[in-house]
Amino acid sequence: MIQLENIHRYFQVGEQSVHALNDITIAINKGEYVSVMGPSGSGKSTLLNVIALLDKPSSGRYLLNKLDVTQRTDDELAKVRRENIGFVFQFFHVIPRLTAAENIEMPMILAGIEVKERKQRVAQALASVNLQDRASHRPDQLSGGQLQRVAIARAMIMQPEILLADEPTGNLDSKSGMEIIELLEGLNQQGVTLMIITHDQTVGNRALRKIRIVDGQIAK
Amino acid sequence: MFIKDTLTQAYGAIRAQRLRAALIILAMSIGVASVTVLTALGESARSYIVNEFEALGTHLVIVLPGRSETTGGHPPLFGETPRDLTLDDADALFRSHHIAAIAPLTIGSAPVSAQGLERETNIFGSTHALRRVRHLTMAQGSFLPEMDVDKAMPVCVIGQTIREELFVDQPALGQWLRINDRRFRVVGVLASEGQSIGVDFDEMVIIPVASAQALFDTHSLFRILIETKSKESMYKAIDEIKSIIKARHEGEDDITIITQDSVVSTFDKILTALTLTVVSIAGISLVVAGVLVMNVMLVSVTQRTAEVGLLKALGATKRQLHWLFLTEAAMLSLAGALLGVLLGQVTIATLEAVYPDFPIQSPGWALLAALGVSLFTGLVFGVLPARKAAQLDPVAALSKR
Numbered sequence: 001m002i003q004l005e006n007i008h009r010y011f012q013v014g015e016q017s018v019h020a021l022n023d024i025t026i027a028i029n030k031g032e033y034v035s036v037m038g039p040s041g042s043g044k045s046t047l048l049n050v051i052a053l054l055d056k057p058s059s060g061r062y063l064l065n066k067l068d069v070t071q072r073t074d075d076e077l078a079k080v081r082r083e084n085i086g087f088v089f090q091f092f093h094v095i096p097r098l099t100a101a102e103n104i105e106m107p108m109i110l111a112g113i114e115v116k117e118r119k120q121r122v123a124q125a126l127a128s129v130n131l132q133d134r135a136s137h138r139p140d141q142l143s144g145g146q147l148q149r150v151a152i153a154r155a156m157i158m159q160p161e162i163l164l165a166d167e168p169t170g171n172l173d174s175k176s177g178m179e180i181i182e183l184l185e186g187l188n189q190q191g192v193t194l195m196i197i198t199h200d201q202t203v204g205n206r207a208l209r210k211i212r213i214v215d216g217q218i219a220k
Numbered sequence: 221m222f223i224k225d226t227l228t229q230a231y232g233a234i235r236a237q238r239l240r241a242a243l244i245i246l247a248m249s250i251g252v253a254s255v256t257v258l259t260a261l262g263e264s265a266r267s268y269i270v271n272e273f274e275a276l277g278t279h280l281v282i283v284l285p286g287r288s289e290t291t292g293g294h295p296p297l298f299g300e301t302p303r304d305l306t307l308d309d310a311d312a313l314f315r316s317h318h319i320a321a322i323a324p325l326t327i328g329s330a331p332v333s334a335q336g337l338e339r340e341t342n343i344f345g346s347t348h349a350l351r352r353v354r355h356l357t358m359a360q361g362s363f364l365p366e367m368d369v370d371k372a373m374p375v376c377v378i379g380q381t382i383r384e385e386l387f388v389d390q391p392a393l394g395q396w397l398r399i400n401d402r403r404f405r406v407v408g409v410l411a412s413e414g415q416s417i418g419v420d421f422d423e424m425v426i427i428p429v430a431s432a433q434a435l436f437d438t439h440s441l442f443r444i445l446i447e448t449k450s451k452e453s454m455y456k457a458i459d460e461i462k463s464i465i466k467a468r469h470e471g472e473d474d475i476t477i478i479t480q481d482s483v484v485s486t487f488d489k490i491l492t493a494l495t496l497t498v499v500s501i502a503g504i505s506l507v508v509a510g511v512l513v514m515n516v517m518l519v520s521v522t523q524r525t526a527e528v529g530l531l532k533a534l535g536a537t538k539r540q541l542h543w544l545f546l547t548e549a550a551m552l553s554l555a556g557a558l559l560g561v562l563l564g565q566v567t568i569a570t571l572e573a574v575y576p577d578f579p580i581q582s583p584g585w586a587l588l589a590a591l592g593v594s595l596f597t598g599l600v601f602g603v604l605p606a607r608k609a610a611q612l613d614p615v616a617a618l619s620k621r
Binding site: 049052054055074075078079081082083087089093095096097098106107109110111112154158 | 221222225229232233235236526527529530531532533534535536537538539540614615618
């Protein structure tokens with residue numbers, strides 16, 4: 001379902017041109033569990049951003065569900081993102097003034113879903129990440145692991161087929177990190193395509209398919 | 221995204237930063253309050269003066285001798301009056317069918333005395349028609365009797381101040397009043413009118429016009445006050461007055477005619493311009509408040525860069541982000557405007573309590589305009605920050621924490 005063909009991405013940093021992605025060609029099938037590893041600066045975050053449609057490749061073709069998404073406007077991409085892709089970030093990225101439930105609700109608000117359905121789905125999502133009793137807590141009253149579970153619930157609320165996780169355990173102690181990984185793997189077993197970016201070997205090695213990136217190229 | 225959700229989210233963002241919101245609302249409300257208060261003051265001054273003039277009768281025509289025209293010579297640059305207006309001129313004006321009443325007027329200043337008390341005051345020489353033309357009311361007795369205009373008669377009508385000063389605690393009616401070396405019997409006392417466009421009838425002694433001309437040894441009239449039969453006939457009356465006087469003055473068009481209308485509309489124009497000027501100055505404070513809204517919103521966008529990035533990642537379109545931030549700006553402005561209107565009303569009410577004589581009314585359009593303008597400034601100055609938020613690159617925005 002994700003097809004990257006000869007993707008290049010250049011950045012202009014000062015007077016230097018950085019070649020962040022160098023001729024990347026990969027295909028990821030529905031329901032796969034993929035980890036992307038590599039040293040910092042290798043281009044793995046750029047790869048994630050391109051797949052996530054947050055960043056546009058300088059050249060190459062990207063087919064998502066057999067649709068070419070390289071030449072789309074920002075707003076079209078926003079809609080594609082909303083319906084197909086869920087995100088989990090290293091720094092959780094929850095909105096501090098909103099409660100856990102409100103943070104989870106946000107993608108549905110943007111999608112224009114009726115209030116009644118929103119409430120139902122939020123309640124289900126909170127239950128699925130085991131945070132029923134934290135629904136009206138604000139982020140500053142939650143632990144890191146809880147925040148990441150809120151983020152996962154939010155990522156899955158639109159029932160996307162793809163779940164992208166950028167260093168999901170990077171800011172957590174190993175115990176809650178492991179809980180998060182197990183939660184993500186559980187979602188994968190339900191059929192969600194899971195892609196985890198990490199430089200933690202133990203996390204990366206759990207994936208069935210491991211992609212290693214060095215200097216913007218896929219290492220064999 | 222539903223409108224209700226946009227409002228809720230914007231409100232939540234405002235509530236998250238109370239001090240910032242309070243300050244911006246305060247700034248906006250001061251602007252709106254000053255606009256409403258100043259409009260109310262200006263507007264009230266205008267209607268006060270216009271009313272004052274209109275109380276004199278809207279179809280009043282004033283005929284002055286002489287004509288203002290530049291002669292090109294040494295000062296005075298205005299043309300000299302070759303001919304005076306006389307009682308015969310006033311009499312001749314009765315030929316016009318459009319005239320309801322004519323009150324010739326002679327004015328002079330003379331010492332008046334009664335029972336050993338004396339003071340200098342203004343003497344009006346006129347006829348019984350003056351009462352009708354100037355809408356005078358009597359407190360005691362009657363006004364000048366109807367009689368031939370050229371007949372001198374030793375009677376007078378006095379104002380309240382004169383009565384109090386010269387006839388301290390005694391009845392004035394029927395008493396003799398000495399003006400210069402002539403004696404006049406008091407036949408009436410005017411009701412207190414207060415100032416009426418520069419003429420203080422309380423300090424006035426009114427005598428028959430012929431008596432006044434004899435008293436001041438003159439044949440000319442200060443002016444002729446004319447009431448036309450209706451407002452519509454006023455312009456016909458003016459034409460006829462001109463032609464009648466012209467015929468009598470050997471073809472010379474040497475009078476000036478002022479209508480109540482022109483005086484009122486001139487004052488109206490001047491005061492409207494004044495009000496607009498003052499309000500524009502107050503409007504500057506609204507613009508300043510608008511800049512403040514922009515500044516605060518820009519800071520807000522910068523502070524919430526990561527949040528904007530997140531919203532983009534979650535699938536927010538540019539349009540949605542735009543509206544989120546615009547709504548926030550609009551809400552702040554609107555809250556400021558409402559508070560400002562309230563502040564303005566409180567100020568006006570206070571002014572009314574302190575100066576009960578001066579009728580202050582705030583016109584409805586000013587309220588609406590102030591609300592509209594503040595909302596408009598809020599939106600205009602909110603556009604730039606909202607655009608900035610919508611244009612943010614999600615990758616860069618998300619990398620900020």
